Amino acid sequence: MPHSWSVFLDRDGVLNRKAPEGDYIKTWAEFSWLPGSLEALRQLHQAGLRILIVTNQQGVARGLIRPRDLDDIHQRLQAEVSQAGGHIDRIYVCPHLAGTCECRKPGTGLFLAAAQEFPDLAFERSVVVGDSPTDLEPGRRLESRTVLIGPARSVPGMQADAVALTLLDAVDRFILPWTTRDG
Numbered sequence: 001m002p003h004s005w006s007v008f009l010d011r012d013g014v015l016n017r018k019a020p021e022g023d024y025i026k027t028w029a030e031f032s033w034l035p036g037s038l039e040a041l042r043q044l045h046q047a048g049l050r051i052l053i054v055t056n057q058q059g060v061a062r063g064l065i066r067p068r069d070l071d072d073i074h075q076r077l078q079a080e081v082s083q084a085g086g087h088i089d090r091i092y093v094c095p096h097l098a099g100t101c102e103c104r105k106p107g108t109g110l111f112l113a114a115a116q117e118f119p120d121l122a123f124e125r126s127v128v129v130g131d132s133p134t135d136l137e138p139g140r141r142l143e144s145r146t147v148l149i150g151p152a153r154s155v156p157g158m159q160a161d162a163v164a165l166t167l168l169d170a171v172d173r174f175i176l177p178w179t180t181r182d183g
């Protein structure tokens with residue numbers, strides 16, 4: 001099925017619970033889905049959207065996350081999504097230290113890598129979802145739509161096209177209406 005729209009999802013704080021400040025999700029045992037995120041992923045897939053995860057994981061460069069554990073987390077994540085009727089097309093990771101690469105968000109490197117890999121991907125037909133300004137800045141620069149996940153007043157001055165409490169809320173109220181009704 002051809003994809004007309006793509007959705008770029010941050011991982012921690014959007015799909016799964018964030019680790020405590022200064023810590024990382026280092027193994028699958030530490031990964032826990034946020035309520036509704038599997039259902040949200042199922043709905044996005046059923047609607048024919050391409051689903052890409054873009055995630056900063058500098059714990060890898062800091063030696064706190066083993067690359068093979070990160071791969072394991074992502075394999076299991078993708079398997080659980082598929083089991084729930086969804087599908088993740090690709091996961092893009094920046095494993096580098098802040099300030100040492102072009103791909104760590106708010107840089108656009110992970111997004112540009114996706115555009116290389118999927119030639120029909122268009123940023124103006126993409127939605128970028130994240131729980132921090134760092135996630136949304138590349139989306140704004142690439143002229144995609146942006147959705148902040150969090151309490152409406154949690155990020156003062158944050159410029160997002162929409163704010164939703166959860167990914168499922170964002171899918172129902174914004175992402176599906178934007179992508180399936182105004183094509």
Ligand SMILES: [Mg+2]
Nearest residue numbers: 010012013131
């Ligand atoms: Mg996050």
Ligand SMILES: [Zn+2]
Nearest residue numbers: 094096101103
């Ligand atoms: Zn990087």
